[in-house]
Amino acid sequence: NAGVMQNPRHLVRRRGQEARLRCSPMKGHSHVYWYRQLPEEGLKFMVYLQKENIIDESGMPKERFSAEFPKEGPSILRIQQVVRGDSAAYFCASSPSNPLGQGATLYNEQFFGPGTRLTVL
Amino acid sequence: AQTVTQSQPEMSVQEAETVTLSCTYDTSESDYYLFWYKQPPSRQMILVIRQEAYKQQNATENRFSVNFQKAAKSFSLKISDSQLGDAAMYFCAYRRLAYGQNFVFGPGTRLSVLP
Numbered sequence: 001n002a003g004v005m006q007n008p009r010h011l012v013r014r015r016g017q018e019a020r021l022r023c024s025p026m027k028g029h030s031h032v033y034w035y036r037q038l039p040e041e042g043l044k045f046m047v048y049l050q051k052e053n054i055i056d057e058s059g060m061p062k063e064r065f066s067a068e069f070p071k072e073g074p075s076i077l078r079i080q081q082v083v084r085g086d087s088a089a090y091f092c093a094s095s096p097s098n099p100l101g102q103g104a105t106l107y108n109e110q111f112f113g114p115g116t117r118l119t120v121l
Numbered sequence: 122a123q124t125v126t127q128s129q130p131e132m133s134v135q136e137a138e139t140v141t142l143s144c145t146y147d148t149s150e151s152d153y154y155l156f157w158y159k160q161p162p163s164r165q166m167i168l169v170i171r172q173e174a175y176k177q178q179n180a181t182e183n184r185f186s187v188n189f190q191k192a193a194k195s196f197s198l199k200i201s202d203s204q205l206g207d208a209a210m211y212f213c214a215y216r217r218l219a220y221g222q223n224f225v226f227g228p229g230t231r232l233s234v235l236p
Binding site: 059110 | 125163164166220221223225227228
């Protein structure tokens with residue numbers, strides 16, 4: 001059973017270009033979380049998605065950043081017109097659906113992918 | 122909003138010795154989860170140990186144990202018999218109890234293990 005997969009592992013972009021980061025959750029998982037880790041800092045939450053829905057985007061910058069998790073295929077984190085400050089490691093984590101229904105208290109393990117390291121020149 | 126603080130940016134320990142990493146957090150909730158994650162140079166996030174706030178007993182995983190002081194909002198990690206492979210960044214994290222909640226991470230402590 002493959003773990004959470006992210007690609008590319010390393011991405012280099014010039015200022016003003018677009019960056020697309022992909023996250024394939026573990027098999028059977030329908031929840032995806034994206035985190036950003038700036039150099040020498042901890043991970044910061046960006047967005048939480050379920051299939052075809054954005055549940056919580058409170059950590060997403062208001063401009064240039066967007067995320068989607070379509071019915072088929074991986075989750076995509078898209079950064080338009082990248083700037084040097086976007087250079088960071090971007091991690092996704094996935095978890096399965098709650099069999100007791102959304103909001104019910106049940107521990108859910110979240111599994112992290114290996115991250116994508118974005119460098120903006 | 123919840124916050125997590127790690128006051129030790131760097132720590133070092135001699136191989137086979139014991140080291141304790143500190144973590145404090147702030148929350149108004151009474152039930153939640155606390156975690157320690159290890160991030161080696163590969164950058165993979167590896168779960169070390171998890172504690173449920175409603176459990177009074179401190180969690181242990183082999184050489185790793187925690188000292189959870191709920192009233193003081195303190196959650197330290199003790200690594201016994203340190204090994205060279207323990208060298209990494211260690212992140213303390215908080216998560217609300219409800220399903221589908223995101224992690225709130227501290228800034229991390231870089232642990233060096235000296236041979």
